[in-house]
Amino acid sequence: MTLPLFYEEDLPATDQFKTNEESSRHITQVLRMKEGEQILITNGKGHMLTAQINSAHKKNTEVNIIHRDFFPSEKTKSAVAVSLIKNTSRFEWFIEKATEIGISSIIPLLCSRTEKTHFRRERMQSIIISAMLQSRQVWLPELWEPVKLDNLIKTKDYDQKFIAHCIEEKKVDLKNSFIDKIKSRIILIGPEGDFTEEEIRGAIQQNYIPVSLGNTRLRTETAGILAAVLLV
Numbered sequence: 001m002t003l004p005l006f007y008e009e010d011l012p013a014t015d016q017f018k019t020n021e022e023s024s025r026h027i028t029q030v031l032r033m034k035e036g037e038q039i040l041i042t043n044g045k046g047h048m049l050t051a052q053i054n055s056a057h058k059k060n061t062e063v064n065i066i067h068r069d070f071f072p073s074e075k076t077k078s079a080v081a082v083s084l085i086k087n088t089s090r091f092e093w094f095i096e097k098a099t100e101i102g103i104s105s106i107i108p109l110l111c112s113r114t115e116k117t118h119f120r121r122e123r124m125q126s127i128i129i130s131a132m133l134q135s136r137q138v139w140l141p142e143l144w145e146p147v148k149l150d151n152l153i154k155t156k157d158y159d160q161k162f163i164a165h166c167i168e169e170k171k172v173d174l175k176n177s178f179i180d181k182i183k184s185r186i187i188l189i190g191p192e193g194d195f196t197e198e199e200i201r202g203a204i205q206q207n208y209i210p211v212s213l214g215n216t217r218l219r220t221e222t223a224g225i226l227a228a229v230l231l232v
Contacts, residue, residue, distance in 0.1 A: 003050070004031060005040045005133050007140075011047055018060035028058045039063065044132060044140025046071050071138050077184035078231040079105035081152060082224040083191035084116040091116075092127055094221035098228045099131035099141050107186075108146040113193035119146050149188070149199055153206040158186040163208040164223060166194045174211040175230050187211070187227045192220055 006023040019027065019041070027033045035056055041049040041063075047070050051063035080103055085091050095106050106128070108119060125143055132140050153161075159182045162174060174187070188195075188203060195203075204210065213226050 003038050003040045004033075005042060005136055007129050007133055008041050008043055011041070011043045011049065012065075015065045016054070016062065017065075018062050021059050024056075024061040025058050027053070027061050028056050038066075042132075042138045044129070044138065046073060046138050048138050073104075073139050075102070075104075075232065076182060077104045077158075078228070079103070079107055079158065079184070079186040080189065080224050080228050080231065081107035081109050081147075081186060082189040083109040083111050083114045083220060084119065084146060085192060085220050086115045088116065088118075088120075090219070090221045092124065094224045095124055095143070096127050096131045097225050099128050099137075100135040101225070101228045102135075102137065102139075102232045103141055103228045104139075105142040105144065105186075107144040107152065109152065109188065109190075110146050110148045111191050112149075112196045112199060113191045115191065117146070121145065149195075150202065153188075153203050153208065158184045160185045161203075161206070161208045162187040162211045162227075163195070163200060163203045164189055164211050164213050164227060165200050166190075166217060167197065167200065169210065171210040171212040174213055174227065177209060177211055185231055187231060189220060189224045189227060 008020060033053060033056060035053050038050060038052050041051055049065050050067040051065045053061060054064050055062040080098060082094060098106055128141055128143055160179055164187060213223055
């Protein structure tokens with residue numbers, strides 16, 4: 001039987017510790033686990049612990065670590081920068097699915113035509129953690145604070161950079177644009193009204209490559225998911 005997986009931001013160096021209240025409540029009240037049963041714990045940074053329950057309590061379940069593993073991330077670092085959108089539930093759907101797909105970083109963008117600027121980071125982070133656990137991964141995507149497009153495109157953190165937009169001009173197919181042995185990639189996805197021409201030109205000046213995601217016009221969150229699939 002597959003052991004249930006839980007998240008602990010800080011893992012102890014000792015062999016015994018108490019799980020956080022959320023994990024403890026799930027262990028005792030949802031799964032109704034008892035002393036002697038085993039669970040898995042990750043910190044979202046590649047570490048995986050196998051632990052045995054010593055004392056089950058709804059607020060702080062005590063466990064004993066019986067095995068430690070580390071799984072290095074061998075894939076290319078992939079980031080999807082997506083404009084915040086008016087419908088919050090659609091953006092939340094995007095970050096959940098992007099996490100399940102295995103994206104490395106999720107960057108909420110603020111563009112000229114971005115209509116939604118309110119960002120509930122704590123809720124978004126909770127969705128990402130749940131999606132990581134549900135898909136049984138040990139690497140938690142980095143969730144950025146919302147960042148202005150002009151500031152993001154000036155960063156030098158990515159080796160290969162793309163921008164997807166809807167203006168009719170020469171673009172390359174994203175899935176045919178990857179360079180082998182690249183350590184990191186980023187793609188920009190605009191708001192529901194698309195990037196402005198000035199924003200597109202600004203990104204191109206910073207070596208962003210204009211790319212196409214297909215022949216149909218996609219919603220912002222759908223474009224983000226398609227881009228995540230191709231990048232990962």
